[in-house]
Amino acid sequence: MIKLYDEGVYLVNGREIVPKSEGQRVEAITGKTGRAAAREDAWKGTMAYSILKSHNTSGNMKQLKLKFDAMTSHDITFVGVVQTARASGMEKFPVPYVLTNCHNSLCAVGGTINEDDHMFGLSAARKYGGIYVPPHIAVMHQYMREMHAGCGRMILAPTPTPVTARWEPWRLERAEENW
Numbered sequence: 190m191i192k193l194y195d196e197g198v199y200l201v202n203g204r205e206i207v208p209k210s211e212g213q214r215v216e217a218i219t220g221k222t223g224r225a226a227a228r229e230d231a232w233k234g235t236m237a238y239s240i241l242k243s244h245n246t247s248g249n250m251k252q253l254k255l256k257f258d259a260m261t262s263h264d265i266t267f268v269g270v271v272q273t274a275r276a277s278g279m280e281k282f283p284v285p286y287v288l289t290n291c292h293n294s295l296c297a298v299g300g301t302i303n304e305d306d307h308m309f310g311l312s313a314a315r316k317y318g319g320i321y322v323p324p325h326i327a328v329m330h331q332y333m334r335e336m337h338a339g340c341g342r343m344i345l346a347p348t349p350t351p352v353t354a355r356w357e358p359w360r361l362e363r364a365e366e367n368w
Contacts (some may be wrong), residue, residue: 199231215299244343257345259337260284261329263291264306266347271313282317285337289322 198205232238247254262270266290267288274282288310307324314321322332333344334356 190236213310240341240343243341255343257284258342260345260347261287261289261333261337262347263289263329264303264310264324265291266331267310267313268306270347271309271317275317279317282319286314286317286319287322287329287337288314288319289327289332290324291329 241253241255242250244255245253245258271288290307310319311321311323313319322329327335329346333346337344347364
């Protein structure tokens with residue numbers, strides 16, 4: 190059964206707690222500290238907060254500047270990612286960067302027919318220190334789960350939706366109308 194709540198719900202020691210008002214304190218014991226948490230501070234006890242805090246290099250949790258543990262992209266996007274990074278002055282990938290293919294690109298283009306992109310990916314991995322995974326060895330999702338995912342880790346994967354991955358002239362016409 191699904192329950193809908195208008196406000197946040199806390200799960201403390203396996204028990205749901207629904208605060209009645211903004212300033213109300215959660216009455217149950219929270220975590221190992223033995224303290225009750227104010228609603229405004231309870232978000233600091235979440236897994237998401239601890240992961241974001243450990244990856245934030247700005248020192249300010251209101252103005253995040255995140256450093257990821259690894260990055261991946263597939264053959265439809267890694268050419269643009271690498272070209273943009275190189276044009277911005279990159280000389281080496283700052284984190285492990287996996288260049289591979291995606292199951293969507295295998296389906297969308299009828300298989301790995303974009304061999305020139307794969308050669309570009311291989312040469313970029315060699316030149317800038319990336320990890321190249323050839324077609325038909327693994328897809329990015331599987332590879333990243335097995336090789337780079339882990340508790341408290343953050344992975345960046347810039348991937349377009351299938352709509353933005355292909356040329357659509359009507360978008361340009363609509364953009365010109367709006368100008």
